[in-house]
Amino acid sequence: MLSNAPDTLRIRQDEWELEQRTNGKEKLTIEGSDAEGNSIFIDIASNGELDFASFRLCFNGSTYVLPSYPLPTYSPKSRREPNIFSIGGLRVELREPFRRWRISFRGLLRPIDISTEENGQSRKLVYVQLRGWWKPVSDAINFFGDLSARKCAKSFTSTHPLRLQEVPCHTSLFKKLLSSPDTTQWGLLTCNVTLDDSAPEEVRLRGLRKRNIDGCRLLESADRIDELIVSFQEGTRIHWLHADLNGHSLSIDHGHVSFPNYEVDTIKSLSIDDVLSTEDAYIPIATVTDKPVLIKKLGHEQKFSYTAHNGYAVEVVSRPVEYCNYSGTLLRITSIKPLTEPNTKYQLSSPFLDYHASPLEKRLFVVPLSHRACQDSNLTGGKGSNLAKLVQLQLDFTVPGGLCITTEAYLDHLLQNKRIPVLLKSLNNSGSLKSEECSSLCEEIAALVTETRIAEQLRADVEVELKRQYGDSFNDTLFAVRSSAVGEDGSELSSAGQLETFLNLSGIDQICENIKNCWASNFRKEVVNYRRQHGQSLTAHVGVVVQQMVTGGVSGVLFTADPVSGNPTKVVINAFAGLGEEVVSGAVTPDTIVLRRVNGIEIEERQTINESMCLNDGDAIKLAKIGTHLEEVFGAPQDVEYAVIKNRVYLLQSRDITNLDLESDWEFMHEFDSGLLTEREILSTLNVGEVLPNALAPLNLSTTTLTLDRMVTQMTHFQLRIKDSYRHFSVMFPVYRNRLFVSVTEMFLRTWEIAEKDPLPEVVVAGTRIITPEMVDIARHRFAPMTIYAHIRRSFMLLKLIIYQSKKHLKMAEKRPARITVPEYPMDKIDLLDRLESTLAEFGKLGRDHALVSMNSSVTYMFVAMLTRGGAAGEVNADILSDIATIFASCQDVISADVPAAIQKLAQSIWTNHHVAEFCKMTPLEAIHWLRSDEAGECGVQYKDFLLKHGHRGIDELDISGIPWGDQPEQLIPMIQTLLSNEKILFNKKEQVSVEDALSRLKHPVAGIRRRLLQMMVNVARNGVTQRETCKSYLVHGTNFYRKGFLRLGTMLRNEGYLPDERLIFYLTIPEIRQLILTRSARLVARATRRRKLQAVQNQAAYPLVQIAVPQPIGDSTISRTLEETLMEVKGTPVCQGVVKARARVARTLAEAGDTQPGEILITRYTDIGWSPYFPIISGLVTEVGGLLSHGAVVAREYGLPSLIAVPNATQLFQTGDLLILDTKIGIVRKVQDTTD
Template sequence: MTTVLQFAEIDAGMVAEVGGKAANLGELTRAGLPVPAGWALTTEAYRQVAEAAGLAEVIAARRQAGGRTEGQAAEGLAEAARSRLLETPVPDEVAKAVAAAYEGLGGGPVAVRSSATAEDLPFASFAGQQDTYLNVVGADDVLDAVRRCWASLWTDRAVAYREANGIDHAGVRLAVVVQVMVDARVAGVMFTANPVTGRRREAVIDAAPGLGEAVVSGAVNPDRFVVDTVTGRVLDRHEGDKRLAIRAAPGGGTLRDTLPGALRDGDLPAGLCLTDTQARELAELGARVERHYGAPQDTEWAVDGDGTLWLTQARPITTLYPLPEATREGLRVYFSFNVAQGVMGPITPMGLAAFKLAGAGAARLFGHGPAELGDGPAFMAVSGGRLWLDLTTALRSRAGRTILPRLLRIAEARTAVVVDRLMADPRLPVIHTGRLPVVRAAARFARRIHAPARVLLALTSPRRSLGHVRDLGERIDRRLRVPAGATPAQRLDHAERVLAGTFPLAVSVMPIAITGYGLFGLASRLSGVPVGEMQDVLRSLPANPTTEMDLELWGLAGRIEPEPFRELPVHELARRYREGTLPPKAQREITGFLDRYGHRGVAEIDLGLPRWSEDPAHILGVLANYLRTGAAGGVPAIAPDALFARGAADAETAMAAVVTRARRRGRLRGAVTRFALRRTRAYAGLREMPKFFLVQTLAGVRRSMLAVGEHLVATGVLAESHDVFFLTFAEARAALAGGDRRELVAERRASHEREARRRHVPRVMLSDGTEPEAQAATTADPGSLSGSAASAGTVTGPARVVLDPVGAHLEPGEILVCPSTDPGWTPLFLTAGGLVMEMGGAMSHGAVVAREYGIPAVVGVADATHRIGTGDLITVDGAAGTVTLQED
């Protein structure tokens, strides 16, 4: 088989033969871009050496010894593989091919660079994970550099990076690029989109004298240029100190020059190693590369002594968040629905389709529904498997600028700050000045959910109002029932109909809940007590389905037989529960809990994810956590049910104090304030009910779609029933006619898993890719973090950073630090001493539940999960909205 291929023989589809770097260089060469001449030693040569070295046996032995290779097992694997490769002789045919190809380049200085098959991929760049050798001279030295490149596939960092990105070690091979060395006067890197702010069409260039290795390795503070690639305008230039230059050494290798100060070279501006003209030429070259690939690129470049510009590498910028598909012209502003809901991972395709249907039903209430329900409303967009809401119309409306920031300050305080800044952006001027369309839409919405009648009912009869809510739950249950003999097509019709019609039913609870909060505000006005000082009135609210669920789970832990939960791992508990072999009371009580709450789950807004009734492992793990820590049945004064009861008593005391202050202003004021706060206590907990009903609907639709999935498995369309959630409703309907969809599902699963590993999701993003929050970021005091006050009180304790609640263990008194929460997280609140969240506002889910449980909480704390580590001693001041890292 061919072991050497010239760049002109290589294209982007040859990653398996030549690796990512060589495939890109070949593609760039064939596109006519200025790439120095070179060739690639293919993965066939590596295969021969790896086979002779017995690497397959090394990988298999490590897996067998340590399961998934992590920690010391990974390091051991890396060391063993490197040693084998360096000790194994290079086959004669390979050595001769390398020597001949090297002479074909003229026999002068070359760069020898690793090119792995898992490298420069759209989702993982592997930048810097394998080795490069510069200014290599002579065939023997080239062959030695090739051998060291092969070994660099097995550095500790490369092994760890592959594991972090879910890439199988056994499936990775390495080619080697050998390329004419550019004797660079200036070199560096260029991103064709801003990697910090995310803004597209904005090239960021780092440049330094000498070889680009100084910039790539971080050995120098380079000059930086920012260039608008559309207009060619240099937006910013910043001079680095450039006190070091890496240059080619005579006879081979490199040397480091220490420069005495800022570089001053001929006619260049003071200190800068590129002129504006050169920066524009570079940006233009970057734009050509981006157009060729159709995506922003991370490139390396060099300018030789003659002033010729060379492109030495290009790969995708893997850290940029993908843009939502634009449906309307102009600059758009998108808000992450996922972030608002505390679901950082992607949503399955059918889960997204369900939201489009529900969103279409909601839009119709305002008179703005789409022509086709499945298309979703115009304000919904999808990107990165996540849902985005287009806020542009509201931001460019006078009424929207009044309403939107107030809503966000309550629900998502950090986003409110971003929106305030965007209102000053000259690209987003107000163009909708009339209030009448907004008033008409609001009136239409209120009429269609019978808001006036619901408010009147809430004012006059709590018993009937709460009865109406219970009736709604039963009505939704009836709507979800599908006849046993329903065909798959009928199930799909029913699912789409139910999803589009559930929102109007679920949201009809809100007028009652809003009446409670409205009366809370009235009580504040009548009594003269600020709302912020009345938060204790909202402690331990009744009729909140989430807190009722949590307390039921806590009580269950005190009633069941504790022994197996203290002794067995969660997977064994789950197996015994499914087989019905847990102790009798535990089996019966857990079944009863799941009969009532089994439709819930972590990230439960995604129709495609299992419910607790399908996979009870999370709930069993929470019970085990309660019992192992001795929390359940512990000291009554600190048990959550006792705390909840104490919270209700504190609320009564707080109400009495507010009423007393109102009475001082007049007897009638006191009477109305008492009436208002009683209604607030009765209704405020209902704020969780619309989501509870929506999740109830999603669980019912999920059961029906699993039946559709089973039918598609039986007809050979899918591999397993759960694969149906990687199709949309329309695609599932089309699949009923036949045709294999397994390859499509496999591609979508792989994409979903890659997106699930994404650590950062913007909360707000512009259609040009800009992340406004990153654009405005400033260096904060590392010892003090600020957010929004969410639940009063102060607590000092060890932090427990949790990114996924499934399997999380929280000791009593530890402070939970997390990105955000949904009801699947709240069982952890029962043992938490405090709460710190990156997302949310005073009325977000985590804040409300924290107040009800009486634990101090601060929400909207930027990068809390990165700036705080598990075990750090922190103080949470829930009234001031601050988190302080204490000295040990």
């Protein structure tokens, strides 16, 4: 059962056990629908030996089912993949229990008419590709976990009086139901659907996922089960089950209503007659807490019926419904037990099971291809093992005879030279070596392998076996000698063409010499680099295949599915009159034959650059039939090397096509998207667009940002007396395309009545108004208004926070980073990962401290704003914002503002010590070397002091994959050199403004008691800003400790060859890192590499400040610079008063800001601490993102920089070099006519 443990950060072992595959009976059901009528229904069951699947897809007005419909499709249960259900073309893969499932389908579906339930046997099959991700919008629950004994007893006695002898039976069933591991969870399936050759379309389907492990046996004896699943667009969801047992003599019903505010209520009463009625009537539902739900049935029923693997007749009925004027979809699933035992027999051709050689067989040096031990890939390598399996299958084809030199013989040969093991040890620990050093090492090993004499015993064994197969004439027979590495031609890694093959060899001398050459090719530079890039052992064992040559006919490669699209109806044959090696190597352009295999096999297309095809149609069809048979036996589409001589087929190799189930770029883009409850969620970039502006690496999403989401959610729920603490999904900070967003719905609109009256809270955080009446209407339906008691309680909590709790949490935050630090003593990889994962809770507490200290800053800021405005409610106009900016023009000891001041101080030291000329000529690396040397004197002391205080900070400082200044101090040098170019700016001092002076400068003077209150609150609020920035520095410290800990683990993995470079660890999640350590999976390394490549694409996207529905990036084409030659004026929110006329410097990234000149107005999307060094040299600041308490606002005020925030699309409306007037007194930036030309 699911535990109620308070830890909401780590994935527990019991969660894996509930979601992973078992050896017994199990069941998985996934359904979902949208408002346009698209839907999906997946029902997977296993009887312990076979897996069965029923599948229905409704898409763009048509319905598609599996070709086997109404019977299920089935396949042998895989024992090797505990996280994957794979039946036919359907693949459902567990990535993280209760958090992330990958759903894909690649195969044929049959269109049917669900209004008539016509089975569509006469209709043309359609090739369908579906790729998507299922994400939760609720926590998983034990469906029967809240079933009460009283309700159960009432259910049992509902159909007849309970007899005394039945009591023990029913009590036992009740206990079994309570302890049942059956889980249900609401979620969102986002997927791309492609029909035949059409363009892919994205659909978003919301519904229920059910997982039954062993528990499905409890209701397997039920006579009838009716299940109701309802989803409404506004977020209400209903799941209810009714079961008749013991010959319909007793029944049980149970279910839940999940409301849009995430509260879950147990259903007290619901009539099965109302559910089964086909009339346009109502379904009334009563809950335990007396929250009535009335479902109105609309439209017509659509039915989909099939026979389950156990003989149950299953009917799936869907129809539109309505609740509170919101539309939805009702799904009823009825399962009826057959009257007699089902007579359907499910039989499959036996799959080829992996064979593991015995200890005695593992000692052999030579095994013929016909020997069973040859099928063990660890003994003979990938190529040898596959050939041995083909030998056992040959019927309509022939496998040329031969033998395998085992990996045991290879290891024995390496030990013949004492120098080789020493060099191999160096190669295995070569992660820190330079490329040329590693290449030199490999060349030396390869040379020693070929120089060492082959063992006489091995030579004799080869000769004896060849004579046994070919007699004394074997010396006149031509052979091919091919490398066969362990791991080659596997499901994860092909290594195709990497190792050597030698052809047309005769005689024992040539064969033995080239056996050594094959062994030596194991250390080719290309081979070693390939393994390094995929995190594999650089010293993989290698076998050798010695096989009779087949010449004089047509040869080539056969694919049993289109190798590009994966279309299983296409068989593609490449053919060439000559050696197949030339086709495989790409040295020639072969003929191509495409065959279609639907209800038989027929030729569809022929392509050749020659006068005629080299392969006739009969041989092509024969090859296609052989390939289809091999696909059935091996359970996957095959890549087959063949030769045809005089109508006789020879197979030289068969392996799985490895790339068909790889993730598409679209999948990687949406892999970590959060499940959104409805299509009307309100998301914003707000301050996360400033502190975490780029796409986040997966490790971020499974550690620091996940932790912050949980902590802020718990803090908010505590304030509002909400009991639930979500475990399996993100609420406050949802993710889309690896970008973090703020849920305006959850963070602001749970108290929608406050947001409706006063815009001040949103202006403080966003810098502008973002909440509209439409948004308030959405929230009004979702959340009940706060009671008077709740308002009083919340106010009391905020008062406590201001008076003493903020200081308390600041002191606690100061101590936490040291608790996150990983000890320096040696530990192995798993121990280090466990240590890092175990400190997530402490990091979460640090995040909570920062959130509370920040809340204190925001609240005191709002009090000041209210006093300035003159009331607790009202508009926030430009004059009010200007007065607020004046009041906050100077906050003492703000650590973020100390960064540019410290850099300015270092630059001043360089100036006063007369090092300017030489320093400005240095490259960044030369400058850092000089600052670290004794020659730097006082400048070096200033440099070391800066890194000691601020070295943990830098650009993307809260991104775990960011690089702080302490690790890459050369980032600072261009900024210092720019400062040194202008003496006036370098020695400019900011005027300190007292509270009294600030109040005297207000546009709307404040007097009397209001002025005295304002004086008091300004000091409190200014102190709050200082506390917030100090606490943020502690949070960055904690992030940096995590960064260093994972880089330490990444370095260990790199040095041991698990990763090609240590920073690739940021592109794996914690479960994936653990799996990599345990399995050394090449697929995980390739996955991380592709994620890193796509991050650059994701970083280019910019998003609006706020959106209702799924975030959509802003395209440059949507922003019009219509006033190229005339004046242009846009408004923003002022954070520091002033007027300046200067040239624009538009910089979307920090790299683009590198050419900033003194006195320019910097226009950017956002600023974080990494931009601080530019504040002393610019004359004004304009940002697209930011709030009144954001980093840019705080530091700009410290420097007296005229600044505007929340200026939409500023980086696209203006260009570098534009002449601008920035007037923050009235909140505008204007392009003016340039008269200098």
